[in-house]
Amino acid sequence: MVDLQAPDMRATISDVAGRAGVSTATVSRVINETGPVAESTADRVWRAISELNYAPHSGARELAGGRSSTLGLILTSAGGYFAGEVLAGIEAGAGDAYDLLIYAAQKGPAERQAFYLPLNEHNTGGLIVTAGSLPDEALVELSERSLPLVLLFQSSPNGLALPSVSFENEAGVHRIVEHLIAVHGYREIAFLSGPPQLEDAGARLRGYRQALADHNIEFDEKLVAQGGYNAAMAETAVSRWLDNGILPRAIVAADDESAMGTLSALHAARVRVPHDVAVVGFDDAPLSRHLSPPLTTVRAPIEAAGEMAARLLRDLIESGTADLQTKLPTEVVVRQSCGCE
Amino acid sequence: MVDLQAPDMRATISDVAGRAGVSTATVSRVINETGPVAESTADRVWRAISELNYAPHSGARELAGGRSSTLGLILTSAGGYFAGEVLAGIEAGAGDAYDLLIYAAQKGPAERQAFYLPLNEHNTGGLIVTAGSLPDEALVELSERSLPLVLLFQSSPNGLALPSVSFENEAGVHRIVEHLIAVHGYREIAFLSGPPQLEDAGARLRGYRQALADHNIEFDEKLVAQGGYNAAMAETAVSRWLDNGILPRAIVAADDESAMGTLSALHAARVRVPHDVAVVGFDDAPLSRHLSPPLTTVRAPIEAAGEMAARLLRDLIESGTADLQTKLPTEVVVRQSCGCE
DNA sequence: ATGAAAGCGCTAACAA
DNA sequence: TTGTTAGCGCTTTCAT
Numbered sequence: 001m002v003d004l005q006a007p008d009m010r011a012t013i014s015d016v017a018g019r020a021g022v023s024t025a026t027v028s029r030v031i032n033e034t035g036p037v038a039e040s041t042a043d044r045v046w047r048a049i050s051e052l053n054y055a056p057h058s059g060a061r062e063l064a065g066g067r068s069s070t071l072g073l074i075l076t077s078a079g080g081y082f083a084g085e086v087l088a089g090i091e092a093g094a095g096d097a098y099d100l101l102i103y104a105a106q107k108g109p110a111e112r113q114a115f116y117l118p119l120n121e122h123n124t125g126g127l128i129v130t131a132g133s134l135p136d137e138a139l140v141e142l143s144e145r146s147l148p149l150v151l152l153f154q155s156s157p158n159g160l161a162l163p164s165v166s167f168e169n170e171a172g173v174h175r176i177v178e179h180l181i182a183v184h185g186y187r188e189i190a191f192l193s194g195p196p197q198l199e200d201a202g203a204r205l206r207g208y209r210q211a212l213a214d215h216n217i218e219f220d221e222k223l224v225a226q227g228g229y230n231a232a233m234a235e236t237a238v239s240r241w242l243d244n245g246i247l248p249r250a251i252v253a254a255d256d257e258s259a260m261g262t263l264s265a266l267h268a269a270r271v272r273v274p275h276d277v278a279v280v281g282f283d284d285a286p287l288s289r290h291l292s293p294p295l296t297t298v299r300a301p302i303e304a305a306g307e308m309a310a311r312l313l314r315d316l317i318e319s320g321t322a323d324l325q326t327k328l329p330t331e332v333v334v335r336q337s338c339g340c341e
Numbered sequence: 342m343v344d345l346q347a348p349d350m351r352a353t354i355s356d357v358a359g360r361a362g363v364s365t366a367t368v369s370r371v372i373n374e375t376g377p378v379a380e381s382t383a384d385r386v387w388r389a390i391s392e393l394n395y396a397p398h399s400g401a402r403e404l405a406g407g408r409s410s411t412l413g414l415i416l417t418s419a420g421g422y423f424a425g426e427v428l429a430g431i432e433a434g435a436g437d438a439y440d441l442l443i444y445a446a447q448k449g450p451a452e453r454q455a456f457y458l459p460l461n462e463h464n465t466g467g468l469i470v471t472a473g474s475l476p477d478e479a480l481v482e483l484s485e486r487s488l489p490l491v492l493l494f495q496s497s498p499n500g501l502a503l504p505s506v507s508f509e510n511e512a513g514v515h516r517i518v519e520h521l522i523a524v525h526g527y528r529e530i531a532f533l534s535g536p537p538q539l540e541d542a543g544a545r546l547r548g549y550r551q552a553l554a555d556h557n558i559e560f561d562e563k564l565v566a567q568g569g570y571n572a573a574m575a576e577t578a579v580s581r582w583l584d585n586g587i588l589p590r591a592i593v594a595a596d597d598e599s600a601m602g603t604l605s606a607l608h609a610a611r612v613r614v615p616h617d618v619a620v621v622g623f624d625d626a627p628l629s630r631h632l633s634p635p636l637t638t639v640r641a642p643i644e645a646a647g648e649m650a651a652r653l654l655r656d657l658i659e660s661g662t663a664d665l666q667t668k669l670p671t672e673v674v675v676r677q678s679c680g681c682e
Numbered sequence: 683a684t685g686a687a688a689g690c691g692c693t694a695a696c697a698a
Numbered sequence: 699t700t701g702t703t704a705g706c707g708c709t710t711t712c713a714t
Contacts, residue, residue, distance in 0.1 A: 122707090
């Protein structure tokens with residue numbers, strides 16, 4: 001057990017000023033390098049600061065200054081297996097001039113959520129909102145409060161015109177399905193979809209259907225199941241197919257995580273991949289090349305998306321304007337699970 | 342391109358008061374449910390709030406109120422593949438009364454870092470600091486400013502007495518190595534260590550050495566390489582072993598990610614797992630049971646650790662006291678990569 | 683049940 | 699180069 005020493009004789013700027021024998025204005029100038037200060041004075045101030053363990057009160061700063069040099073990020077607590085990548089990208093895009101504050105939204109979109117959001121126009125220069133983390137109404141409210149907003153993996157809801165960053169989901173799936181058809185000659189191709197409420201999940205499904213249509217393959221509802229961007233759910237879905245005697249020649253998973261679940265279900269049933277059935281995914285998660293067989297998938301530049309979002313947000317903050325829709329290109333990464341090589 | 346509407350006629354509490362025909366004090370009472378307000382008055386106030394799109398200024402609130410109902414989390418931008426799990430745990434432990442603000446520390450621990458930290462005693466009730474995200478000096482400084490601090494996956498640095506949460510790393514590795522020795526009779530067991538600067542990496546290595554010693558197996562330096570908690574690095578290390586004609590009977594990876602890299606290197610070299618060499622990991626990442634063969638590993642209750650850290654921090658904030666060291670138990674999860682079944 | 687007014691810690695004119 | 703001072707938006711006694 002530790003006992004916390006009696007708190008709260010926390011130093012303020014005037015304590016520092018007093019100890020250094022200057023005015024608070026001078027201390028402020030020293031800290032912010034705003035306006036001229038004699039070097040000797042600055043030294044005394046810094047010394048006082050460290051002797052008193054002084055730290056500026058960011059709230060007071062925002063209040064007085066009206067600025068904010070931090071970008072906010074809102075994501076769902078789940079985050080997914082690429083939360084880290086997104087983060088790294090955003091950080092790169094934010095640059096040195098901005099700090100990053102993240103709020104992990106609770107599951108249930110509560111009432112008045114936007115009102116109580118701990119990240120807002122007062123402590124943040126703008127917000128990057130990832131798909132599924134905030135209800136549309138909150139977005140509307142936030143944007144009515146004229147908070148710069150950028151959407152990630154989701155496009156602007158109806159009636160709003162918010163810059164957004166996402167992938168060429170439809171084209172990516174289309175291309176990989178086409179690979180399955182054209183290169184390998186498969187025609188019985190199943191699809192494991194993502195959560196229906198997610199926009200990119202819809203796009204990926206559309207890409208699948210379009211590719212079939214383009215090659216005169218009839219769409220078969222029985223060959224589509226919910227994979228939920230989730231290994232366990234995908235595993236169940238594939239097992240169910242197997243139990244029902246359904247064995248497509250190829251399975252397209254809407255993301256790599258569900259591709260993983262697919263692989264597991266297939267292994268468990270002693271179905272050989274890609275010999276008996278081919279499997280492909282989407283995202284190119286860092287681990288995907290380590291699966292066995294190494295997964296053929298669509299590479300989505302996740303880190304680049306984060307970086308782009310941050311860049312757009314900065315544009316929006318600094319110049320009041322930013323590109324509305326940016327779709328990052330995706331690319332098929334051929335490995336072995338499709339039957340190649 | 343969007344153009345942001347002219348910003349900043351952002352409503353303040355007195356705008357709301359004016360529109361509702363009450364004083365700012367009353368508005369404050371309504372929002373915070375502090376003190377009696379006539380129901381009809383409250384209605385008018387809420388209406389004014391939504392008409393004006395008013396949102397309270399959190400900085401001003403902290404300033405005036407001196408409270409803070411948010412917990413801070415500091416992590417490295419990498420985050421690792423379990424950032425999401427940690428987050429979910431912390432959120433659960435934080436409960437409804439606290440919000441969570443996260444700061445992803447930049448790579449380079451800069452000078453005066455603690456001074457400029459965007460999460461501090463003024464906007465946060467306390468901080469959870471994950472291993473490797475802040476240098477010890479920053480920890481010292483922060484704790485001298487009497488900010489409640491809890492360490493995650495790292496124990497208190499010398500001279501400080503901060504509550505910390507970590508795993509029984511040493512015992513976990515000890516047990517899994519023992520499994521390899523006692524159940525399978527392997528004696529030529531290699532180890533892929535984690536980043537040396539991380540405390541838990543050291544503990545895991547110690548567990549390995551101790552288990553060997555306990556079974557009279559001589560420690561062989563050539564059978565230890567740096568896996569860096571990282572698939573690519575592990576892959577390289579294992580390939581190098583193979584190239585040098587080193588083929589242990591089993592490989593213990595310090596975490597699941599390096600186990601994954603190990604598997605890849607082995608597959609590439611057509612070495613059969615577990616037939617030719619067994620592989621085990623540590624963490625039990627969600628994906629580990631989907632590898633092929635499914636990975637035998639040590640389960641570390643990552644989410645529980647996050648929850649515990651949040652709980653400790655709340656204790657510290659609310660009662661000024663908290664348990665100093667908590668080590669969460671780990672458990673061997675037997676699957677197939679060790680040769681079982 | 684409500685209002686007036688004094689700060690909270692800081693920044694930014696404006697003076698000197 | 700430095701100090702004075704007026705707020706920034708909010709909470710909180712203290713009156714009423």
